[in-house]
Amino acid sequence: MAQKIKLSTIAESLGLSTATISLALRDSPLVASDTREKIKEQARALGYIYNRRAASLRTSRSGIIGVVVHDIMNPFYGEILKAIETELDRNRQTFILSNHYDSVEKQRNFIETLLQLGGDGVIMSPAIGTPIEDVRLAETNGMPLILVARSMEGTALPTYRGDDSYGISLATNHLIGLGHKSIAMIGGTDQTSTGRDRYQGYVNALRKAGIEVDPNLRIPGPRSMQGGFEAAVNFLSLPQKPTAAVCWNDLVAIGLMNGIARAGLVVGQDISVTGYDDLEQASIALPALTTVSNQQAEVGRLAARALLDRLAGSHEPDGIHLIKPEMRIRQSTGPHRPR
Amino acid sequence: MAQKIKLSTIAESLGLSTATISLALRDSPLVASDTREKIKEQARALGYIYNRRAASLRTSRSGIIGVVVHDIMNPFYGEILKAIETELDRNRQTFILSNHYDSVEKQRNFIETLLQLGGDGVIMSPAIGTPIEDVRLAETNGMPLILVARSMEGTALPTYRGDDSYGISLATNHLIGLGHKSIAMIGGTDQTSTGRDRYQGYVNALRKAGIEVDPNLRIPGPRSMQGGFEAAVNFLSLPQKPTAAVCWNDLVAIGLMNGIARAGLVVGQDISVTGYDDLEQASIALPALTTVSNQQAEVGRLAARALLDRLAGSHEPDGIHLIKPEMRIRQSTGPHRPR
DNA sequence: TTAAATTATTAAAACAATTTAATTCCGTTT
């Protein structure tokens, strides 16, 4: 409650000017080193708190970086966000996190708020249907933007994400290698670029193996455990009697496995199931889930680095950077047996 | 890239003063309503962006509220954070989210950053071992603080959390009612107030039923699925042969159930297991998990409201507000059978 | 028609830092 300590408070208490104090606290070589020490000591003693809004008003740099994704509580983003956090922390940037829940409006609000706060940049996993104007809004106001996990058609924005098409084809090939011929694809949407890429990877793998693609084996749905659980009924009653399922992600796969188990079938024997993302839960699930590691940490780290580099002035080429996923084979998949 | 649009840009373009523009944009009755409309229209047309740091420098209100918890990716905080987000959004506050991972240092950094940004308040779930100075740091700099989900001894800070003691006793009583006598408590720590409360609730319920408390039946551990999974081995080899387990939370319970299933026992028949939190996963788990709903949404909402009210000037009494949990009975618990 | 009252607008002083150009203070050199 005592009056606010500001540069001038310190200045007066030491008989110096605010200019000197400011310079000293930022380690400028312009101020003598013993004065600098004296000043720093006094600042500490008085409990001085740096006023970033005053500073950033002058310098037009805020040290704030915004990160907006579909749902931060979704474990899919967990690794990405942690990697981003680590990388930004290391460079002493403050990051503001937000969900857009695929609402374009919520996402725009976030971008606007960030502009109002003078954010230095944004990392976003764009909401479905994001209009280019919203991206421009950020850019014309000098706030660089990096995409992560999802791309946006029609822009040349720097984008970092896993190679979904390749990743799903890994999983599909694994199943084909086990002798499966009727393979369903469960969960997710085809409205995002990720969705189209994943479906493409599935289709490519089947075609390459000479298996004809049956569109009825594509069951889209929510990307949640609940979604997978509910898809089980549809999946099990398909007339094609698939013996394997490639799932959109681990959550869907775990839900689906539970649903299949409820129906009295044994996953890994009667039915093979693959996930995607390699969440912590995948290895603990029962049976342990065969899945694809999306290298999330790498994706997040690279995206953060790209933004930091851009802020530091380096202008490396835009474009999509695809990170190669890796297979994690566990017990939820096994050799084909007709059911 | 065009030059920045500020109040003075609008002012000049309309032949008015910045004072009028400012007043008009904030809907002050001081400015004539047709002038106001003209101004708003022009602001929109020019793509004006409100500069919050300049404004907040003047008003010393930033509209920023910090929220720091152990780990935002942990689903336990999911509902709480969502409720807080909703409530703050409704009052057009920007919220900055952070993890402290129970590092007191990381938590202090967050508080400092928030002070530098001129944060209006903080909602936190204090890190284990948080020193009172850190709380004071916020308060002496005029940033009110509300605790959520965990309390802190030795402070009279407003705190909102579930009634853990009561909640665990609900679960324990449920098991006792099913005839169980040897009931273990799995996971978590006794270093937090939450931990002590939960253990207390367990002890109380047993005592009240005339069952003697065996400290060997308390197996502390990580609050994760992995933790529960690993605890299974210890649990199953206890000489006391417990027939039921009260788990720290749903994640631990699901991990434990998986571990028990791996060992060939049937949860809900051979062994009864209860969780805590009622996460989405609880109802989908196999078997569906009997658990305690902590009313997270209510906890988050009340905490956010309390902060907003405080910022609006109302000074309602400090102290701990306990929210009563509720029982959710499913298939992971069943009548006692000796094993 | 004037005075008084009301309504609209604005000048100017904050807010707390940064930064450039100028100044002061020294000790050297001539």
Place this chain on the structure above:
DNA sequence: AAACGGAATTAAATTGTTTTAATAATTTAA
């Protein structure tokens, strides 16, 4: 003793908004 040079310090302008007290414009009342 004057001139110079370098180091340390500072004056003052700047950043974009808010807000109070003052002024200008308009309406109403007498």
